[in-house]
Amino acid sequence: MPHVVLIAPRFLENTNRYVKAFAELPGLTFSVVSADPAESIPAGLRDRVAGHYRIADWMDHAQLTHAVRALGRSIGPVDRLAGMLEELQLPMAAVRDELGIEGLSSATAQGFRDKDRMKELLRAHDVPVARSTLARSHGEIAAFVAQVGYPVIVKPPAGLGTRATYRIETAEELAALAPPSPTQPLQVEEFVQAREHTCETVTIRGVPVWRSGTRYFPTPLEVLETPWVQYCVLLPREEDDPTWTQFHPINAAALAALFGDQATTAAGTALTHMEWFLRQDGSCLVNEVGVRPPGVHIMPLMSITHETDLFADWARLIAFDEFTPKPRRCAAGSAFFRGHGTGARVVSVTGVPQAIEACGDALVEMRTPKVGQARSAHYEGEGYAIVKHATTDGAKHALRALIENIQVRYG
Numbered sequence: 001m002p003h004v005v006l007i008a009p010r011f012l013e014n015t016n017r018y019v020k021a022f023a024e025l026p027g028l029t030f031s032v033v034s035a036d037p038a039e040s041i042p043a044g045l046r047d048r049v050a051g052h053y054r055i056a057d058w059m060d061h062a063q064l065t066h067a068v069r070a071l072g073r074s075i076g077p078v079d080r081l082a083g084m085l086e087e088l089q090l091p092m093a094a095v096r097d098e099l100g101i102e103g104l105s106s107a108t109a110q111g112f113r114d115k116d117r118m119k120e121l122l123r124a125h126d127v128p129v130a131r132s133t134l135a136r137s138h139g140e141i142a143a144f145v146a147q148v149g150y151p152v153i154v155k156p157p158a159g160l161g162t163r164a165t166y167r168i169e170t171a172e173e174l175a176a177l178a179p180p181s182p183t184q185p186l187q188v189e190e191f192v193q194a195r196e197h198t199c200e201t202v203t204i205r206g207v208p209v210w211r212s213g214t215r216y217f218p219t220p221l222e223v224l225e226t227p228w229v230q231y232c233v234l235l236p237r238e239e240d241d242p243t244w245t246q247f248h249p250i251n252a253a254a255l256a257a258l259f260g261d262q263a264t265t266a267a268g269t270a271l272t273h274m275e276w277f278l279r280q281d282g283s284c285l286v287n288e289v290g291v292r293p294p295g296v297h298i299m300p301l302m303s304i305t306h307e308t309d310l311f312a313d314w315a316r317l318i319a320f321d322e323f324t325p326k327p328r329r330c331a332a333g334s335a336f337f338r339g340h341g342t343g344a345r346v347v348s349v350t351g352v353p354q355a356i357e358a359c360g361d362a363l364v365e366m367r368t369p370k371v372g373q374a375r376s377a378h379y380e381g382e383g384y385a386i387v388k389h390a391t392t393d394g395a396k397h398a399l400r401a402l403i404e405n406i407q408v409r410y411g
């Protein structure tokens, strides 16, 4: 029986979906490393967890290594080390390197995690990407702007969740930017005016066996720049829609470039989350790729539209190199509720009954923001809803009904 160790920092709602997926998978020895005590493992799943090791700092490579080594000694040799969070990908790779566990190595993980290296690798393999550079000073940003013109995007080389990502449109804005340095460089890219899509791909030993895709309305950058705007993700009904399928060859080339000589190993068995731009002229550019399940509820959206449990499917993929592609049966989407106004708390939530009425049967799940709730630091806002419909237009209408009716106010 393979022994899979999952890094589950805290036993929170979303993490527990993955814990459950592995715990309920037959034919597996399953262990968990977490910062929470073993008593926090959901009661129904505890019996299925062979080993648990608690560490104080789940980002600390030394503590992770110590924990995984200990589980290897007490439970049995570790075959796979898994974790969902973007921040964990490099620390986990370092543990694999050190303990000789099959899977993504540090060298390969760097290509996915370091945005500059990612773009260089993709470019070297003729995968279309925005022009970019790693700047160590204002002067280097200015030199790049002289080549590509304003606007440019600046972001941390190993960022996530659109944190500290800015559009710079003028020399004044550039002057106001905290300067990068040799130790804290900034990723600078030409600004791509485009629609933003995702491509989720299951590969087995480097071979793509299944794809799904979504569109962001509006783009994460616009969501961040416009605090009052509500945010939606749409997964269309048509799996053969050329808007998405035209990107598949680029997706394949990008994954081959980034997995490199590890593609045909256990590292190349993965669910990846690729973000890509579709420009007005029809051209596609890869923006970035994560070797992990996607966020913003794309996992449940993929489950709903393919009548499957993608969490369970991912666990089986990682543990056994197996995946059964399922056809798409409907469209789905998620809407994120964000408030108007300033202030640190939600002071009113209106339009919920109207939104429910307008959504009708399309509404699958809704978590409404609550009065008194602290304002979220993340662009996902204070609440969400998930919809499904037999048609893409039906799902779009339901998303619109939600975000047009539900009004959240901060104060």
Ligand SMILES: Nc1ncnc2c1ncn2[C@@H]1O[C@H](COP(=O)(O)OP(=O)(O)O)[C@@H](O)[C@H]1O
Pocket (backbone or CB within 6 Å): 130, 153, 155, 159, 160, 161, 162, 163, 165, 189, 190, 191, 192, 193, 196, 219, 220, 221, 222, 275, 287, 288
């Ligand atoms: N070159 C670019 N042109 C236009 N928008 C960009 C560019 N790079 C990033 N963005 C915007 O910023 C968001 C966050 O950047 P991304 O590279 O995805 O980093 P993160 O790891 O924070 O998600 C993107 O989803 C997109 O909306």
Ligand SMILES: [Mg+2]
Pocket (backbone or CB within 6 Å): 161, 162, 275, 288
């Ligand atoms: Mg991104």
